[in-house]
Amino acid sequence: MKRLMLLLTLLLACMTPALAEEDPGLALDRILAELEHSAAGIETLASDFVQEKHLEMFRETLVSRGRFYFARPDKLRWEMTEPVASGFLLNGDSGSRWHERAGAAVPFDIAREPGMQLIAQQLLAWARVDIVWLVRQYRMTLVSEQPVTLKLVPLQAGAEQFVEYLQIGFDAERRYVETVEVHEPGGDSTRISFAGTELNQPLDPALF
Amino acid sequence: MNIRKGWFVLLALLLSGCASIPFEKPRRTATRELAAEALLAPYWLGDPVVYRIRHSGLFRLRGMKLPIEGFMELDANHRKARLVALEGMGLKLFDLTVTAETVEVNHLISDLRRHPGLPKAVADSVRRIFFQPQPSPADRLEIGSREYRLQRGGADETRFVFGGEPPLLLEKRGVGPSEDWWVGYYQYREQIGRQIPEGIFLQDRRAGYTLTLWLESVSCIEQ
Numbered sequence: 001m002k003r004l005m006l007l008l009t010l011l012l013a014c015m016t017p018a019l020a021e022e023d024p025g026l027a028l029d030r031i032l033a034e035l036e037h038s039a040a041g042i043e044t045l046a047s048d049f050v051q052e053k054h055l056e057m058f059r060e061t062l063v064s065r066g067r068f069y070f071a072r073p074d075k076l077r078w079e080m081t082e083p084v085a086s087g088f089l090l091n092g093d094s095g096s097r098w099h100e101r102a103g104a105a106v107p108f109d110i111a112r113e114p115g116m117q118l119i120a121q122q123l124l125a126w127a128r129v130d131i132v133w134l135v136r137q138y139r140m141t142l143v144s145e146q147p148v149t150l151k152l153v154p155l156q157a158g159a160e161q162f163v164e165y166l167q168i169g170f171d172a173e174r175r176y177v178e179t180v181e182v183h184e185p186g187g188d189s190t191r192i193s194f195a196g197t198e199l200n201q202p203l204d205p206a207l208f
Numbered sequence: 209m210n211i212r213k214g215w216f217v218l219l220a221l222l223l224s225g226c227a228s229i230p231f232e233k234p235r236r237t238a239t240r241e242l243a244a245e246a247l248l249a250p251y252w253l254g255d256p257v258v259y260r261i262r263h264s265g266l267f268r269l270r271g272m273k274l275p276i277e278g279f280m281e282l283d284a285n286h287r288k289a290r291l292v293a294l295e296g297m298g299l300k301l302f303d304l305t306v307t308a309e310t311v312e313v314n315h316l317i318s319d320l321r322r323h324p325g326l327p328k329a330v331a332d333s334v335r336r337i338f339f340q341p342q343p344s345p346a347d348r349l350e351i352g353s354r355e356y357r358l359q360r361g362g363a364d365e366t367r368f369v370f371g372g373e374p375p376l377l378l379e380k381r382g383v384g385p386s387e388d389w390w391v392g393y394y395q396y397r398e399q400i401g402r403q404i405p406e407g408i409f410l411q412d413r414r415a416g417y418t419l420t421l422w423l424e425s426v427s428c429i430e431q
Contacts, residue, residue: 053298057290058281062262064296078297083424084264084277086296099275099296101266101420115319119297162299182298190298 028142028150031174032131035148038174039129045070045176047197051080056187068194070127075208076120090120091208126168126177143167148174160185175199230420231394231407234378236354236371244345247356247370251377252402253284253338257428264424269329269417274320276301284339291334306331308340325415333410333419336380337391343368343377372396376403388413399426 022030046069053062066080066087076095079087088097090110097116098105110117125133134140138152148170154163162184169179176197182190248254259282267274278301280291287308293301303315304327311331320326347358347368355378356370364384371378381390394407408421 051298053294055279055292057292057303058260058279060260060279062277062279062294064298080296083262084422086275086277088296099266101264101422102273102275184300188300 024142027145028140031142031145031148031150032135032140035129035170035174036131039176041200042129042175043072043200044203045127045197045199046201046203047176047194049192049194052191052193054189054191056189069203069207070123071203071208072128074124076123076127077207078123088116088119089208090116090124095120126180129176138166147172147178171197228418228420229392229394229409231392231409234372234376234394234396236378237373239351239354239356239371239375242349242351242356242375244343244347244349244358247349247358247375248343248345250374250403251343252404253342255402255428256285257430258283260427260429262424262426263421265419265421267330267333267417267419269323269326272323274301280334282338284342287335287339289334289338291330293330302327302330304330304334306334308335329412329415329417330419332412332415333417336382336389337408337410337419337421341366341380341382374403376405389415400428 046067048067049065051064051066053064054060055062064080064084065082066078068079069075069077074090074092076090077087078089079085085100086098088108089095093110094107095110095116096105096107108116110120121133124130125137134152137156138154141151143149143151150168152166152168154160154165164183164185167179167181167183168177170176171178176194176199178194178197180190180192184190259280261280261282262278263280264277265275267276275295276293277296278291278293280289282289289306290304291306292303295301299317300315301317301320302313305312305314311327313327316327341360343358344360347360350357350359354371356375358368358370360366362384364382364387367379367381367383368377369379369381370376376396377393379390379392382388389410389412392409393405394409396403396405398404404423404426406423408419408423410419410421412418
């Protein structure tokens with residue numbers, strides 16, 4: 001009996017580290033599947049945000065504030081309110097953008113605006129937590145599980161000129177993005193923090 | 209009928225010209241006897257400091273309308289500025305170092321490379337607005353009933369107009385065979401112990417662009 005107990009103890013001692021140290025690739029896959037599952041039930045999002053642009057050469061951070069709206073599958077509104085009102089909205093393949101300093105809103109067709117297409121694709125992918133699309137765009141590593149934080153390095157050739165890596169943080173229940181950090185070559189970075197996020201609340205159709 | 213029509217067109221042109229400057233017109237009060245040195249004493253760009261300016265603006269160049277937001281470090285005394293322009297989501301549009309003679313392009317987004325005149329136009333604007341030409345006590349002073357003018361001749365004529373009480377720089381103008389531009393300074397208010405304009409408008413008639421600039425916040429580093 002003593003021998004059996006000793007054997008069991010030894011077996012448990014050997015097994016415990018194996019259970020605790022999950023393969024990083026498997027852990028990432030598990031987390032991505034959880035994120036996709038949790039976000040699947042989200043039809044609308046509305047959130048305030050603070051954008052902090054850090055300019056390394058000036059050691060200065062420029063703070064802007066705004067509000068973000070999303071309605072599945074492809075409606076977005078990105079609205080800066082301070083210090084200058086500006087933004088864009090997207091409804092399918094078309095949209096409009098505005099800037100307080102430039103006057104009235106200007107419509108655009110996303111197929112003809114590669115810059116807008118890039119921004120819209122990114123925002124839609126993060127709002128929908130579209131893991132299939134994101135895995136094609138980035139090499140991902142898991143920075144932390146609580147809260148879930150991912151580091152993403154762009155795979156697309158030429159992207160490294162603009163983005164060194166992104167760091168994305170999710171809310172505690174893993175349903176939506178709470179922070180986005182864009183780290184640029186040269187040390188500049190942008191951090192967007194979302195707060196007061198409302199899930200699945202009816203949104204005024206006029207927003208889009 | 210033709211004269212009436214002509215007046216109507218002139219009025220429409222004047223009104224449209226005024227409407228493109230979105231700032232309050234400065235109040236010009238009665239002038240008094242003043243030396244050029246006294247006129248320049250409250251001039252914010254004459255101080256030996258480095259200004260750090262958060263700005264927003266609208267640049268119009270041959271049909272292109274480019275709203276910008278950004279940050280600038282300005283050493284008017286050493287005639288040097290570094291400025292970064294950003295679009296709304298924080299994407300860097302351009303990053304330039306401008307001196308009295310040169311412009312160094314540290315960064316220019318590919319979409320803007322199809323406007324090759326842009327860095328030069330921005331650099332010329334920064335120089336003219338902030339550090340070149342600068343009014344000097346050596347300029348010829350003329351005192352009108354509601355404005356003070358500092359002028360210097362040469363191939364091109366440069367004029368600085370001051371007004372209000374205390375008199376502040378309201379206008380800079382450069383006209384001649386090689387240039388035709390003017391800058392208006394609007395809505396002065398006290399910031400960091402100095403009278404600093406909130407709004408600036410520049411027009412370069414020869415190059416065909418305008419820049420409307422809002423100085424959102426200004427701080428400084430004493431030298």
